Amino acid sequence: MAYNGKSKNDNSLDLKTFLPFELAVVANRVSRMVGRIFDERFGLQIPEWRILVALDHHGPMAPNDISANTSMDKARVSRAQKRLADLDLVDIVDDPEDGRRKVLKLKSKGQKICKEIVPEAIEREGWLLEALTAAEQVALQSILAKLHDRTEEIDEN
């Protein structure tokens, strides 16, 4: 028996139990819920806070590394980092060892925002997870990692 009990004779598809559909719907809702915090409180959009959080966690990085760490393509990163620099939240400096590269560093203003925003993000995540049992929370983490790997073969991002 398949995922949701679809039988071979059931030749129509109920979107409600179709994983790619449900995943998209839930992810969109969650994304909007979390994105709202950053937008309302700091005027930051998702690409921007992804970069902030990545810099906060990993330290200074080149746009290329940010791209790899945030699942955003280099064009998106480039535009977002420019907005962050305009807001004085990050510094963009040339890499002395490779003239093509740049390195992004959090400025103190950016660090301050992270200090404020990260706990809120984790709190929202926690609110979501309250809907799940402890076992489901553990399962979800491993499920997402497996689906992440499974789709790796498809394309980068």
Place this chain on the structure above:
Amino acid sequence: MAYNGKSKNDNSLDLKTFLPFELAVVANRVSRMVGRIFDERFGLQIPEWRILVALDHHGPMAPNDISANTSMDKARVSRAQKRLADLDLVDIVDDPEDGRRKVLKLKSKGQKICKEIVPEAIEREGWLLEALTAAEQVALQSILAKLHDRTEEIDEN
């Protein structure tokens, strides 16, 4: 201990283990993977095939009902159904009982496409699910339903 072992003293956030981020990344990848079938083979985009599949499963519906069933707003449904009508895949007829309403019905060409496309979609879903254990497959279904409900309070869609 929280979801992924975050401790209270860990004041930075690793995106890789942040549910809203991972969910978005995985959902996007899955969505692209499945969307590619419809796009390459039939030139259909996600809003279009969501409508086709919904009509195929539930029978004729008004745009409003389609909106509710596919998690798309009425504007998006309106544009997509027009494209489907242009492609001769659906009929849009006036509801004789309510002059404001319309009813969408699959035409034979649309039914044919569904017959061809649904098994492929289910096959791709199956390929994804192969990455999970049987227990995880069951858990995932219930987890998504719970997260769906949990985010219901946020807004409609």
Place this chain on the structure above:
DNA sequence: TATTGTTATACTCTATAACTATA
């Protein structure tokens, strides 16, 4: 030639709201 990063393009999605026709 290949790579890093920026910029341009075109198309889609998203959200909102104005608008019409009917109830």
Place this chain on the structure above:
DNA sequence: TATAGTTATAGAGTATAACAATA
């Protein structure tokens, strides 16, 4: 007034590719 559906608009996401500078 409220509802069903259409249409317009603006902002953001997505994909692609052209481009400049450096390796």
